Amino acid sequence: MSIEETIALAIVYAERHLGLDKDDETYFTNLLLGHFGLTAPYEGPIDPARAEKMEVPDEIVDSIVDFDVKVRLMDIGEATRDATWVMGVLSPRPSQVSRVFAYLKANSSAKATEYLYDLMVKNDYIQKSKVDKNLRWVASYQDGPALEISINLSKPEKDNKDIAKLAHAAPSGYPACFLCKENVGFAGSATHPARENIRVVPVRLDGGQWYLQYSPYVYYSRHCIVFYEKHVPMAINPHILRCLFDFVDQFPHFFIGSNSDLPIVGGSILNHEHFQGGGHEMPIMKSKVRAFLPAPGKSTSLAVLDFYDTVLKVYGPSREEIVSIGSQLIAKWRAYDDPKRGILSHDGEGLHSTVTPIVRKVGDTYELYLILRNNRCTKEFPDGLFHAHPEYHYVKKEGIGLIEAAGLFILPSRLLRQGKEAEECVEKKLSFEECLALYPDLKPFAPMLRDMKENGASVRQHLSEVCQRILRNVGVYKDTPDGQEALRLFVKGALE
Ligand SMILES: [Zn+2]
Numbered sequence: 001m002s003i004e005e006t007i008a009l010a011i012v013y014a015e016r017h018l019g020l021d022k023d024d025e026t027y028f029t030n031l032l033l034g035h036f037g038l039t040a041p042y043e044g045p046i047d048p049a050r051a052e053k054m055e056v057p058d059e060i061v062d063s064i065v066d067f068d069v070k071v072r073l074m075d076i077g078e079a080t081r082d083a084t085w086v087m088g089v090l091s092p093r094p095s096q097v098s099r100v101f102a103y104l105k106a107n108s109s110a111k112a113t114e115y116l117y118d119l120m121v122k123n124d125y126i127q128k129s130k131v132d133k134n135l136r137w138v139a140s141y142q143d144g145p146a147l148e149i150s151i152n153l154s155k156p157e158k159d160n161k162d163i164a165k166l167a168h169a170a171p172s173g174y175p176a177c178f179l180c181k182e183n184v185g186f187a188g189s190a191t192h193p194a195r196e197n198i199r200v201v202p203v204r205l206d207g208g209q210w211y212l213q214y215s216p217y218v219y220y221s222r223h224c225i226v227f228y229e230k231h232v233p234m235a236i237n238p239h240i241l242r243c244l245f246d247f248v249d250q251f252p253h254f255f256i257g258s259n260s261d262l263p264i265v266g267g268s269i270l271n272h273e274h275f276q277g278g279g280h281e282m283p284i285m286k287s288k289v290r291a292f293l294p295a296p297g298k299s300t301s302l303a304v305l306d307f308y309d310t311v312l313k314v315y316g317p318s319r320e321e322i323v324s325i326g327s328q329l330i331a332k333w334r335a336y337d338d339p340k341r342g343i344l345s346h347d348g349e350g351l352h353s354t355v356t357p358i359v360r361k362v363g364d365t366y367e368l369y370l371i372l373r374n375n376r377c378t379k380e381f382p383d384g385l386f387h388a389h390p391e392y393h394y395v396k397k398e399g400i401g402l403i404e405a406a407g408l409f410i411l412p413s414r415l416l417r418q419g420k421e422a423e424e425c426v427e428k429k430l431s432f433e434e435c436l437a438l439y440p441d442l443k444p445f446a447p448m449l450r451d452m453k454e455n456g457a458s459v460r461q462h463l464s465e466v467c468q469r470i471l472r473n474v475g476v477y478k479d480t481p482d483g484q485e486a487l488r489l490f491v492k493g494a495l496e
Contacts (some may be wrong), residue, residue: 003071004042006063007032013060017122031089034438036067059088081187081194084124088196091123092303094184097199110253113212113279117222120214122382125197130154130442131218135416137277139464145287145307147467148408149460151416154217170258176231177271179217182300200227203250205243215276217383219403219410226256234261234273236354238327244275245319245366254279257358257369257402264384265354265474267401276402283407284311284369285360291484293491294443297321304487308471308479309405310372312491321365325495326368327414330355332494333372338486342385343374343476347350352376356402372476388470394444395466400474409467418442426452 001010011028014020019027029041061083068079092100097119105112120126135151175182178193181200188194193216200211209229217223222286226247240258256277259267267276287307295302300316302325312329314322324326334353335345345353346468356371376385396404396411403410422445425435432449435442442449451457451465472478 001059001063002042003036004033004038004064005044005100006041006060006067007036008044008046009024009051010057010060010086010090011052012046012048013057015058015120016048016051017054018090019092019096020090020120026088032086036072036088040485043352048409053338056121058129061087061124064495070363073102073318077190085192085413086194087124088194089184090118091197091199094199095153095409097237098201105250109251112201113222113224113251113254114211116199117214119199120197121325123197125195125199126214126216127154127216128218130255133290134230137460137464139460139467141468144468145283147283147308147410147464147471148220149411150219150409151411151462152219153413153416177269177272179225179227179269179274180231180426181227181229188380188439205246207402208243208471210243210421216490220278220280220282222254224254224277225274226277227274231271232273234270234300236260236261236330238323238330240366241323241326241330241357241359242272244368245323247277248359248361248366249319250276253357255285255360257356257406259402260354260356260373260375262351262354262373262375264375264377264387264399265356265405268399280408282403284358284371285305285367285406286292287311287407289313290479293488294495295325296495297325302326303492304491305369305432306483308468309474310477310487312372313367314366314368314370317364317366322366322368326357326370329370329491331489332356336490336494337489339481341477342378344376345374346480347376356405357401358406369406373404373405373474386474387474389473391447392446392466392470395463396470400470404471405474407471409470411463411467415463416452418445419463422448422452423459425449 007029011025021341033041064083064086065079068074068082069076074082101116103110104115121128130297134153137149139149140148171305175186183195184198184200186195198213200213203212203226210226212224212226215225217225232274236258244256254277256354258275284307287305289303290306291304293302295305299318300314301314302319305311305313314325316322333355336353337343337345353374356373358369360367372388377383378385381389387400421439426449432446435449448462451462477483
């Protein structure tokens with residue numbers, strides 16, 4: 001497809017899918033012709049039906065990138081950012097999107113979030129055909145609740161030590177981070193994604209100004225991010241709990257949670273206050289009650305969930321009661337020491353205990369999930385006592401954030417290649433040494449190769465087993481009579 005035809009198609013596509021006004025057709029055609037250094041538009045007709053049935057703009061984006069690389073001699077990064085510029089120009093302005101969102105939200109917040117999601121797919125901010133290539137399966141177990149596992153092919157793996165450094169770094173550059181609202185319309189660079197096509201909408205939470213956007217990675221259905229207007233570090237406190245409850249009151253079709261505010265047990269961005277939510281039912285939300293514990297208040301229930309990490313569920317119709325009980329549990333947990341189980345709330349290196357809170361609304365019942373976390377590193381476990389233990393790092397070394405702690409594992413893309421290499425080695429009946437000669441980075445994969453050879457496990461079965469064990473590592477109170485009694489004692493003391 002010629003670049004002239006691409007421009008003509010892009011204009012008709014934007015009319016059909018991005019709300020571009022037909023009266024602006026000449027204006028946008030000329031803008032794009034000028035941008036690409038062209039002197040005359042495409043002469044042939046564009047069949048509106050062709051643009052109508054395009055579910056994603058891949059055809060347009062690919063053609064622009066191709067032209068930019070071949071004719072304008074850009075590198076692939078520049079060319080990709082240029083295509084993002086085009087999709088941004090053809091998208092409605094941020095203020096228009098906010099107005100439509102607010103108009104729809106007045107009647108149905110679900111319609112409003114669907115409008116924004118559809119716009120983000122149609123303007124290529126969410127690159128849906130790439131995201132759809134991610135591998136995904138449900139891992140079932142004889143001895144515990146099911147988990148969900150995904151091999152993500154689009155996001156690079158981050159190291160915990162890098163994340164920790166980032167958390168303490170002074171904001172530098174512009175925008176200060178990938179979440180700041182200054183990303184809207186930003187041209188990007190080799191190290192920062194182009195964001196001309198992102199749209200964020202304002203949301204008020206507990207008296208503060210926040211913004212809702214979608215995640216370009218789409219780890220699960222309608223994976224959204226809610227970020228604070230200012231670039232301030234994450235902190236878990238009663239205000240944050242009230243923000244989460246305000247969110248589900250406005251968007252009851254979405255759950256919302258905050259990553260912990262400490263490295264290893266938090267997410268990949270600690271220096272900008274933000275939440276993650278969406279329209280997915282996480283494994284943690286399907287898990288059964290292991291034990292009920294007495295809770296203060298008239299209408300609130302408190303339960304320990306039968307899950308791998310340590311989860312308290314506080315639920316009932318009164319959000320005030322739940323926030324009050326939740327805040328008390330969080331404050332007490334932050335200062336609680338249980339040395340027999342390796343739980344030290346703080347030491348010379350700083351604070352170690354925190355929680356990962358997740359909130360959702362089911363009918364009139366509010367549910368608060370508090371996952372107790374501790375990020376202590378010991379001599380034996382230098383990457384974290386309650387983190388994936390070293391023998392599992394070949395599968396996952398990154399911090400265990402809220403998505404994983406809630407039972408959905410996002411594994412790095414290298415595992416797809418390494419899994420195939422392992423399969424090949426097993427098929428050819430190679431010895432471990434022969435495997436390494438062929439694929440040196442399979443060195444830490446000895447347990448996987450053994451499991452495949454001796455037990456006939458598939459790559460997926462093996463990864464599923466490892467994820468279950470990692471989440472057990474994350475649990476601060478193990479599922480043993482002793483561990484559960486200790487948890488009961490903590491909760492009892494915290495609520496007295
Ligand atoms: Zn920021």
